[in-house]
Amino acid sequence: MRSPIWPYIGKRLAMTLPVLLGLTLIVFFIMAMIPGDPATAILGSYATPDNVARLNAQLGLDKPLVSQYFTWLGNLLQGDLGRSFNQNREVLEIVNERFGATLILAGTALVLCSILGLLVGIVSAVKQYGLVDKVLTLIVLIGISTPAFWLGLLMIMLFAVEFRVLPASGMYAVYGGGDLPDLIRHLILPAGTLAFIATGVIARLTRASMLEVLRQDYIRTARAKGLAERRVIYRHAFKAALVSIVPVIGIQAGFVLGGAVYIETVFQWPGIGSMLVTAISTRDLLLVQGGVLVVAAAYVFFNLLADVVQVLLDPRVTS
Amino acid sequence: MTVAGTSSSPAVKKSGRAGPFKLLMRNQLAGFGLMVLAVILLLVIVTPWLPLADPDITDPSQRLLPPLTPGYWLGTDQLGRDMLSRLLWGTRVSLAVGIVATLVAATLGSTIGLLAGYFGGRVDGTLMRGIDMLMAFPYILLALAIVAVLGPGLLNALYAIAIVNIPFFARNVRGVVVTLRNREFVDAARLSGKGDALIVLTEVLPNVLPVIVITMSTTVGWMILETAGLSFLGLGAQPPTADLGSILGEGRRLIINAPHVATLPGVVIFVLVMSINLLGDGVRDALDPRLKAGALMRPAARTRVSDQARHTAAQKQQGLLDVVDLRTEFHIGTEVHKAVNGPTFSIAPGECLGIIGESGSGKSVTAMSLLGLVASPPGTIMAGQVNYRQENLLAVDDERLRRLRGGELAYIFQDPLSTLHPLFSIGDQLVEALRAHQPLSYRAAWQQAVVLLEQVRIPNAKARAKVYPHQLSGGMRQRVSIAMALANKPQLIIADEPTTALDVTVQAQVLKLLNQLRHEQGSSLMFITHDFGVVAELCDRVAVMYAGELVEVGPVAEVLAKPVHPYTRRLIACVPDVNQVADRLTEIPGLPPKVNDLPPGCKFADRCDQVTEACRAAPVELEALTETRQARCIFAREVL
Numbered sequence: 001m002r003s004p005i006w007p008y009i010g011k012r013l014a015m016t017l018p019v020l021l022g023l024t025l026i027v028f029f030i031m032a033m034i035p036g037d038p039a040t041a042i043l044g045s046y047a048t049p050d051n052v053a054r055l056n057a058q059l060g061l062d063k064p065l066v067s068q069y070f071t072w073l074g075n076l077l078q079g080d081l082g083r084s085f086n087q088n089r090e091v092l093e094i095v096n097e098r099f100g101a102t103l104i105l106a107g108t109a110l111v112l113c114s115i116l117g118l119l120v121g122i123v124s125a126v127k128q129y130g131l132v133d134k135v136l137t138l139i140v141l142i143g144i145s146t147p148a149f150w151l152g153l154l155m156i157m158l159f160a161v162e163f164r165v166l167p168a169s170g171m172y173a174v175y176g177g178g179d180l181p182d183l184i185r186h187l188i189l190p191a192g193t194l195a196f197i198a199t200g201v202i203a204r205l206t207r208a209s210m211l212e213v214l215r216q217d218y219i220r221t222a223r224a225k226g227l228a229e230r231r232v233i234y235r236h237a238f239k240a241a242l243v244s245i246v247p248v249i250g251i252q253a254g255f256v257l258g259g260a261v262y263i264e265t266v267f268q269w270p271g272i273g274s275m276l277v278t279a280i281s282t283r284d285l286l287l288v289q290g291g292v293l294v295v296a297a298a299y300v301f302f303n304l305l306a307d308v309v310q311v312l313l314d315p316r317v318t319s
Numbered sequence: 320m321t322v323a324g325t326s327s328s329p330a331v332k333k334s335g336r337a338g339p340f341k342l343l344m345r346n347q348l349a350g351f352g353l354m355v356l357a358v359i360l361l362l363v364i365v366t367p368w369l370p371l372a373d374p375d376i377t378d379p380s381q382r383l384l385p386p387l388t389p390g391y392w393l394g395t396d397q398l399g400r401d402m403l404s405r406l407l408w409g410t411r412v413s414l415a416v417g418i419v420a421t422l423v424a425a426t427l428g429s430t431i432g433l434l435a436g437y438f439g440g441r442v443d444g445t446l447m448r449g450i451d452m453l454m455a456f457p458y459i460l461l462a463l464a465i466v467a468v469l470g471p472g473l474l475n476a477l478y479a480i481a482i483v484n485i486p487f488f489a490r491n492v493r494g495v496v497v498t499l500r501n502r503e504f505v506d507a508a509r510l511s512g513k514g515d516a517l518i519v520l521t522e523v524l525p526n527v528l529p530v531i532v533i534t535m536s537t538t539v540g541w542m543i544l545e546t547a548g549l550s551f552l553g554l555g556a557q558p559p560t561a562d563l564g565s566i567l568g569e570g571r572r573l574i575i576n577a578p579h580v581a582t583l584p585g586v587v588i589f590v591l592v593m594s595i596n597l598l599g600d601g602v603r604d605a606l607d608p609r610l611k612a613g614a615l616m617r618p619a620a621r622t623r624v625s626d627q628a629r630h631t632a633a634q635k636q637q638g639l640l641d642v643v644d645l646r647t648e649f650h651i652g653t654e655v656h657k658a659v660n661g662p663t664f665s666i667a668p669g670e671c672l673g674i675i676g677e678s679g680s681g682k683s684v685t686a687m688s689l690l691g692l693v694a695s696p697p698g699t700i701m702a703g704q705v706n707y708r709q710e711n712l713l714a715v716d717d718e719r720l721r722r723l724r725g726g727e728l729a730y731i732f733q734d735p736l737s738t739l740h741p742l743f744s745i746g747d748q749l750v751e752a753l754r755a756h757q758p759l760s761y762r763a764a765w766q767q768a769v770v771l772l773e774q775v776r777i778p779n780a781k782a783r784a785k786v787y788p789h790q791l792s793g794g795m796r797q798r799v800s801i802a803m804a805l806a807n808k809p810q811l812i813i814a815d816e817p818t819t820a821l822d823v824t825v826q827a828q829v830l831k832l833l834n835q836l837r838h839e840q841g842s843s844l845m846f847i848t849h850d851f852g853v854v855a856e857l858c859d860r861v862a863v864m865y866a867g868e869l870v871e872v873g874p875v876a877e878v879l880a881k882p883v884h885p886y887t888r889r890l891i892a893c894v895p896d897v898n899q900v901a902d903r904l905t906e907i908p909g910l911p912p913k914v915n916d917l918p919p920g921c922k923f924a925d926r927c928d929q930v931t932e933a934c935r936a937a938p939v940e941l942e943a944l945t946e947t948r949q950a951r952c953i954f955a956r957e958v959l
Contacts, residue, residue, distance in 0.1 A: 002787065019451075019452075019455050022448075022451075022452040022455060023452070023455055023456070025452070026452055026453070026456070026461075027464065030464050030465060030468050031468060033468055034468050125617060126617075128616070128617045141593065141596060141597065141600075142589075142593065144540075144596060145540060145544075145589055145592040145593035145595075145596050146589055146592075147544055147547055147548065147551075147564075147567075147585060147588050147589065147592075148548070149548060149551045149552075149567070149568075150567060150581075150582075150584075150585030150588065150589070151585075153567075153571060153574055153581050153582070153585070154582070154585070156574065157574055157578055157582075161574070161575055210617075211616075211617050214617045214618060215617070215618060215694070216737070217732065217734065217737040217738045218737065218738055218739060218740040218741070219618075220618075220692055220694075220732070220738070221730075221732060221738045221739065221740070222740065222751075223620060223621075223692060223724065224690060224692055224724055224725060224729075224730040224732075225724065225725035225751065225752045225755055225803065226721050226722060226723070226724040226725030226726055226752075226755045226756060227721075227725075227751060227755050228721060228755075229620040229717075229721075231751075232620070236740055236743075239742050239743075240740070240741070240742060243742070253457075254456070254457035254458055254460075255457070255458060255459075257457040257460065258457040258458045258459030258460050259459065261459055261460070261463065261552070262459075262548055262551070262552070265552060266571070276463055276467075277463075277552050277553075277554070279467075280463065280466060280467040280471070280554060281471065281553060281554070283467075283470075285467060285468070288463075288464065288467040289464075292456075292460055292463070292464045292467075295457060295460055296455065296456050296457065296460060299455070299456070299457045299460075300455060313742065314741075314742060315741075315742065315787045315789075316741060316787070316789050
């Protein structure tokens with residue numbers, strides 16, 4: 001018999017609004033910091049001052065920054081993210097096209113690294129200071145210290161070039177692909193690489209919180225009840241540890257979404273990350289802005305999800 | 320990335336324990352990291368004076384030579400430049416950028432943290448809201464956005480990485496400053512007329528430095544990785560400047576024909592970051608006070624038992640449970656704490672034995688040793704026997720012990736809030752206890768759990784079974800613990816101060832209930848308490864414990880009527896007598912002796928008002944005075 005969780009989730013949803021607003025604020029003001037005058041940039045350096053002033057007025061750039069922000073936000077809420085001047089298409093359209101690929105990659109990597117991290121962390125904690133723990137701790141440290149883009153290249157060299165068992169790039173085969181098995185074949189290397197890098201933090205935290213929980217009085221009670229040690233660890237200790245691990249998995253979603261930028265570039269994965277890199281080098285700033293906003297919003301959503309899971313786990317949160 | 324508040328104030332000097340540097344050096348991995356890092360640093364510092372080719376001179380005739388080519392140890396790249404030279408110069412750049420970025424982030428972040436923590440209120444709210452906003456972005460993405468605006472370039476990448484890392488410093492530093500803000504030495508400085516700026520710099524900052532160092536040592540590796548990443552994407556170092564990331568990025572297209580161009584810089588980044596992380600972890604462990612005492616050791620499923628004790632067969636049994644010369648010690652570092660020093664006692668079927676003593680007298684450890692529930696490490700049962708029905712519980716295998724725990728031998732702990740699992744409903748926890756010992760379906764067990772809750776007089780048991788421990792009052796929670804202990808009709812219940820955490824009025828109810836129910840089941844009871852009043856009401860016999868030894872044993876009525884040991888007399892005097900117009904409660908002056916430094920003679924000597932030379936000279940034995948009474952005092956016979 002627990003207090004209903006819907007009011008809490010509603011409250012939590014309401015709390016994400018200011019966060020989303022904060023995101024738009026930061027993105028807007030970062031973009032406003034761009035040195036130089038956009039109108040001059042658009043018209044070229046031979047434009048007359050008169051023309052520049054007219055375009056500025058047309059773009060609303062002669063108004064104060066705050067009112068510019070609200071105009072921009074209004075457009076944003078209507079789905080108007082502007083046009084990519086490089087591709088001459090709506091930013092929303094491009095972002096929309098690529099977002100799914102990033103979500104598939106990052107989502108798979110997040111699930112993989114959570115499972116791996118939890119497993120490694122539990123085993124490490126149970127075998128504390130044993131050989132297995134030491135080996136796992138070392139592997140985890142290697143994961144944390146490895147550059148994702150380099151590991152990606154090594155994977156390509158090994159599995160795509162040397163053994164020729166997995167495709168090196170793209171999301172689907174050019175000829176005859178397009179189905180789920182094809183997608184999975186293309187997903188293994190990039191998602192695996194990303195997951196390996198991201199596992200470390202979760203594994204470390206899992207180990208630490210398992211050790212913390214195993215010292216609690218209620219674990220002694222579980223043992224005094226005559227429960228099998230396996231049940232004590234996997235049911236009693238793990239559930240309690242999970243309460244502090246889940247928020248960190250939410251934070252790891254940010255790491256995975258960010259790391260996807262490297263992985264997408266290395267594996268030519270058609271997602272937002274590789275799009276961002278191209279957009280930055282070609283100074284396609286509206287496209288950068290759109291991409292950043294969407295990925296940041298996805299991160300907020302992942303954190304929200306983590307919060308909901310935590311409420312489901314811990315009846316104390318709602319009361 | 321949270322860092323525990325360091326509780327060191329300037330006045331506190333750490334004594335006895337090794338200093339941070341020693342602790343760091345004791346850590347082999349950290350030492351290894353430091354060594355590797357030192358070699359890299361040395362190489363990088365002397366690079367300009369090494370006989371190396373110019374890293375930027377191209378030579379089309381020497382393109383893409385493999386490693387180990389004479390004259391080019393590590394080969395050449397696509398423009399015929401010497402890889403070894405490029406890697407060394409690149410490492411210089413990467414390290415410099417990483418270190419500068421760390422310093423920038425540390426300075427800005429710590430300043431924000433100091434201001435927010437010290438001034439609190441509005442300042443805190445505004446600054447930390449800003450930090451929260453930064454943290455709402457995926458880490459690398461924010462750096463990308465900043466580089467997008469500032470334009471690609473090494474310096475811009477440095478700024479971006481530094482800004483992204485500000486929140487870690489701000490949060491960690493603020494966390495500590497908040498705890499320091501109202502400490503005495505800060506108040507004293509304020510009263511002495513020091514200005515805020517001076518207080519922050521001279522009083523607060525020195526205490527926050529460890530946190531800043533920990534955060535630096537744990538983030539510098541990331542910062543090097545991330546700057547390398549930006550360079551790899553072509554957003555950091557621009558030619559002709561090259562850092563490890565940009566060398567790797569340029570070599571990326573050559574992985575089939577000349578894999579060394581991309582692999583080698585990656586290896587260098589990896590070795591560099593790995594050595595920094597090894598060292599950083601060592602620094603954190605050495606400076607973080609939580610980890611110093613080895614507090615994070617995990618207790619095993621069962622208390623460690625010395626080989627000698629494990630191989631002792633059960634002696635001939637007298638009662639239901641016989642404890643013989645039980646010795647439990649805690650080994651913490653080089654110190655040995657002797658918590659239980661050889662008590663011998665026996666509990667008859669249906670009997671209630673009270674074990675009484677102050678906190679720290681070893682009574683709980685004695686009780687928990689019986690079922691192997693003492694946390695281990697650091698606890699070890701060194702010697703003795705715990706004989707239950709012809710079996711020595713210290714010698715039985717794990718599965719046998721598991722079957723007895725919660726089955727024939729049940730345990731009730733002191734604080735029901737911390738001893739019930741917070742995330743399972745009480746019904747669920749009862750079901751588990753039942754099914755661990757009886758072949759029941761979940762549904763059948765649930766029904767039985769409801770019956771158990773009714774037995775311990777929990778109103779509306781059917782609905783209450785679905786409730787979580789935090790939704791119940793203390794008294795109700797302890798009733799649940801009792802229900803759990805009674806679930807499998809135990810032969811013996813060990814109750815460890817089960818009512819100490821409860822209100823006085825509730826205490827009486829719960830005790831009465833426990834006693835009534837165990838009588839109905841015919842269970843024996845071992846009742847641990849510090850209150851002679853409770854012993855008088857509940858127990859048949861009492862054993863008085865002091866410094867891990869029994870000092871007096873006997874039937875409750877006799878001991879109350881004529882206590883033999885001075886300590887027993889003092890304990891009895893502690894009970895307020897409602898019939899007398901009590902002037903005040905008698906307290907026992909002094910403290911029990913430290914169990915890591917026990918005196919050779921009578922352990923109560925220092926607090927005894929009739930102590931003599933003879934008391935301190937030699938150990939005093941527990942002496943049988945009559946058939947039923949024993950005491951450990953050289954004056955025992957005179958008193959009786």
